[in-house]
Amino acid sequence: AMRSRAEVDATLQTAKLNPAELLPAVHCLSFSPQAGAGECYLLQLEPGLCAELEAGRSLVIRGEKDEQAVLCSKDKTYDMKIADTSNMLLFIPGCKTAEQLNADQASCDIIHSQIAGFSNNYWELRRCRPKLKKLRKLLMEDPYEGPDSQKDPTLTFSKYTTEDLLSLIQASEEEILHQLQVINACKIEGSWRILEFDYEMKLLNHVTQLIDSESWSLSKVPLRTCLEELGSLEPKEMIEHILLSYGRRYIDDGEIYFEMHEDKICRAIAQMLLQNAVKFNLLEFQEVWQQSVPEGMTARLDQLKGLALVDKTSRPETIFLLKVEDLPEENQERFNSLFSIREKWTEVDITPYIQDLCAEKQTVGTLLTKYARSSMQNGVKVYNSRRPIS
Amino acid sequence: EAASLTHSEGAGGLAEWVLVELQGEVEPRQSSGLAGSLLGDLHYTREGVPVLIVGHHILYGKVVQLEKPFAVLVKKGAGEPDPTGPHTHYNVTALIKTKLLFKTRPKPIITNVPKKV
Numbered sequence: 001a002m003r004s005r006a007e008v009d010a011t012l013q014t015a016k017l018n019p020a021e022l023l024p025a026v027h028c029l030s031f032s033p034q035a036g037a038g039e040c041y042l043l044q045l046e047p048g049l050c051a052e053l054e055a056g057r058s059l060v061i062r063g064e065k066d067e068q069a070v071l072c073s074k075d076k077t078y079d080m081k082i083a084d085t086s087n088m089l090l091f092i093p094g095c096k097t098a099e100q101l102n103a104d105q106a107s108c109d110i111i112h113s114q115i116a117g118f119s120n121n122y123w124e125l126r127r128c129r130p131k132l133k134k135l136r137k138l139l140m141e142d143p144y145e146g147p148d149s150q151k152d153p154t155l156t157f158s159k160y161t162t163e164d165l166l167s168l169i170q171a172s173e174e175e176i177l178h179q180l181q182v183i184n185a186c187k188i189e190g191s192w193r194i195l196e197f198d199y200e201m202k203l204l205n206h207v208t209q210l211i212d213s214e215s216w217s218l219s220k221v222p223l224r225t226c227l228e229e230l231g232s233l234e235p236k237e238m239i240e241h242i243l244l245s246y247g248r249r250y251i252d253d254g255e256i257y258f259e260m261h262e263d264k265i266c267r268a269i270a271q272m273l274l275q276n277a278v279k280f281n282l283l284e285f286q287e288v289w290q291q292s293v294p295e296g297m298t299a300r301l302d303q304l305k306g307l308a309l310v311d312k313t314s315r316p317e318t319i320f321l322l323k324v325e326d327l328p329e330e331n332q333e334r335f336n337s338l339f340s341i342r343e344k345w346t347e348v349d350i351t352p353y354i355q356d357l358c359a360e361k362q363t364v365g366t367l368l369t370k371y372a373r374s375s376m377q378n379g380v381k382v383y384n385s386r387r388p389i390s
Numbered sequence: 391e392a393a394s395l396t397h398s399e400g401a402g403g404l405a406e407w408v409l410v411e412l413q414g415e416v417e418p419r420q421s422s423g424l425a426g427s428l429l430g431d432l433h434y435t436r437e438g439v440p441v442l443i444v445g446h447h448i449l450y451g452k453v454v455q456l457e458k459p460f461a462v463l464v465k466k467g468a469g470e471p472d473p474t475g476p477h478t479h480y481n482v483t484a485l486i487k488t489k490l491l492f493k494t495r496p497k498p499i500i501t502n503v504p505k506k507v
Contacts, residue, residue, distance in 0.1 A: 008431055015448050017433070017441070027432035029410075029442075031424045041463040041480070050459045053482055054403060061480070088412045090429075091462055095408035097453060097488060098438035115429060116407070120415075122460065 002112055003028045025101045025111060029092065032114035040117030042089065046125045049073060062170045071125055075174035078125040090118045127360050130171030132179045133329040136194070138168065143196035144188060147235055159191035184245040186237075195241075201272050203242040204265065206230050208294045211260070218296055221247065223256040266299045267307060271321065274308055279320035282310060305352035309342075324353050331357050335371040339385035344375075346382055404482065407462060409489035410442075412449070432490075440490045451492035460486040 008026050012019055049059065052073055061080070063069035071078045095113050096104075142157035160168075162177075169176055185194050195203075210229055211221055223243060230239050243249070246265050247258030269292050274280065290299045301310065306324040310317060322341065328334045338345065338353055351364050358367065368374070372383040410432075430444035442449040463480040 003428070003431070011431060011443055012433075015443055017443075017448070021435055022441070023434045023436060025434075029429040029432055031427055031429060033425050036423055036425050039465050040483075041465075042486075043461045043463055044458050045461055046458065050461075050485060050487075053461060053485065056403075059482075085411075086413075088415055090410040090412065091407050091484075091486060092410060093405060093407045093484065095410075095432070097408070098434040098440070101434065102438075113432075115410075116462075118424075 003110065005110060008110060023098060023101050025096075025109060027092075027095060027111045027113045029090075029113050029115055031118075032116055035115050035117050038117075040091065040119070042091070042119055042122035043071075044083070044122050044124050046078060046127060048076075049125070060166075062167070064168075067131075067170060070128065070131070070170045071123075072170075072172040075172050077128055077130040077171050077175060079128040081124045081126065082121050083124040084121045086120070088118055088120055089122070090115045092116065129357070129359060130169075130175035130179070131329065132169065132171055132175065133325070135165065135169050135171075135176065135179055136183060136325060138165070139183070139185060139192060139194040142193075144186075144193040144199065145196040146199045146202070146238070159189075161191055165192065184241075186241045188237075197271070197275075200242070200245075201268065203234060203238055204246060204268060206233060207239070207242055207246075208265070212295055218262070218294065219259040220252075221258040221260055223249075223258065260294075262297045263303045266293050266297055267303045269293050270299070270304055271307060271323075274319070274321040279311070279318045282317040282319045285319050306355075309349065322353075324356065327353065331367070331371065335385065336389060339372075340389045343389075344377060344382040344384045345372075346380060350383060405484040406488075407484040407486050409456075409460065409486045411489055411491045411493075412442075412444075413493060440492070442490075442492055446498055449492040451490050454489045454491050456487055456489055462486060 008028065009019070012022075045053075053059070057074060060072045061069050062072055069080045071080050092113050092115050094111070096111065138158070138160055142159075145151060165176055166173060171179070180192060183194060184200070185192050187193070207221070207226060207230070210216075210226060211218065214225070216222070221243065223240065226239055226243060227236050243258045246268070247260045249256060249258055251257070266289075270289055273285065273289055273292065286299070286301075293299050304319075307321070308319055309322045310319050327337050334354065334357060338350065342349075347364070347368065350368070354364055354367055358364065368383055371386065373386050374381055374383050376382070430442055433441045433443070435441060438453065440451040440453060442451065461482050462484040464483045466481055
């Protein structure tokens with residue numbers, strides 16, 4: 001039976017509260033029949049997410065059974081964690097505030113409000129780095145080797161569409177699409193594919209040889225002519241893809257051109273050279289490398305950040321391949337891995353290998369303070385592990 | 391596996407609910423549990439201070455505008471495990487931007503003789 005005005009007034013009298021000091025309207029709160037079912041959850045929203053929901057956009061929770069759930073908006077990823085409170089949180093639809101009651105002069109009676117649910121915990125969000133390592137791993141299951149691939153056609157591999165990736169990768173759609181661009185992935189027959197490195201270099205080589213034989217400026221490579229000259233050697237989509245991967249597309253006088261990216265091309269050629277041995281004599285490598293890059297380009301060691309590491313302690317100095325994308329994604333594991341490769345690092349050397357770990361407002365400096373210990377060596381500040389590395 | 395939080399289809403956008411935060415736990419008087427039972431009367435003073443009368447206690451609270459609003463999620467199809475699809479759906483039913491925080495110790499209501507209504 002619902003409470004009556006008389007009952008409410010009687011309670012006020014018993015409580016010795018003066019009705020004259022109160023607003024005339026009262027909410028009689030009771031628990032709805034479903035209140036205890038525990039199907040209602042509270043999610044604390046980070047700035048911006050409330051506006052997204054109000055604008056009608058969706059949020060998605062992503063994670064396989066063995067992964068920790070994350071929440072994704074259109075362009076950001078958040079870790080989810082349960083926060084406990086020692087208090088009881090009741091959520092009440094249609095409960096008015098004093099302001100609303102004052103504004104609405106008609107409400108001077110009893111408002112029977114049902115408590116929809118209650119909880120002593122809620123989901124807390126914290127912006128995190130999108131978990132993108134899995135993306136590369138999935139696409140590397142079956143890299144595209146070109147139309148002349150020697151791969152057994154009877155072997156079936158998983159193919160991943162954008163929708164597949166959205167349900168498997170713990171990141172927002174924009175973060176996933178951006179990463180696909182970064183790794184030079186392309187869509188072939190509706191699925192995202194990463195090119196097998198040798199095939200990618202083969203395509204790049206076709207283009208750089210053509211640029212050389214045509215004596216084009218590296219900043220004005222015409223798409224049309226590339227497709228005409230190379231179309232018989234490789235699929236046209238692949239030629240255009242390699243130009244997009246290693247150049248900046250623009251239009252001049254109605255024609256499409258590419259401004260070739262010197263750093264990206266030199267870096268790829270370095271990878272091609274370095275992957276053939278454990279390490280190289282630095283001076284010899286630099287000579288061969290410069291000879292291998294297109295005419296007019298300058299090979300510089302700073303192009304190799306996050307790709308290769310120079311050992312200045314060996315005599316002669318050496319260089320070896322170390323790709324940041326091959327290292328663990330999780331912070332502590334990353335540092336353990338780096339310190340097992342080299343005991344002491346300068347900030348300059350380690351930065352390219354931890355830059356991607358920085359969260360929204362973190363710097364490389366704060367990461368080093370947290371995960372490393374510093375000391376001086378020959379007048380230079382170096383970082384080593386905080387804990388013994390086996 | 392992905393669970394999507396979709397905006398529940400309703401004209402005029404998401405409803406806005408209010409959170410009431412009480413110290414400790416709320417225990418039912420009857421053994422039948424909380425569902426359906428009364429909690430108490432919520433009044434406001436003319437200055438806007440929320441006053442909650444729960445059982446034999448008076449609780450004075452304050453209105454807090456939440457720095458981080460809450461979304462209220464309701465699991466769709468709860469209680470029915472879907473063998474075919476891994477997708478759990480949560481409906482964003484409402485937003486909560488305001489809470490009534492009752493932190494002060496409740497004042498007990500002392501009664502001598504039960505008043506007849």
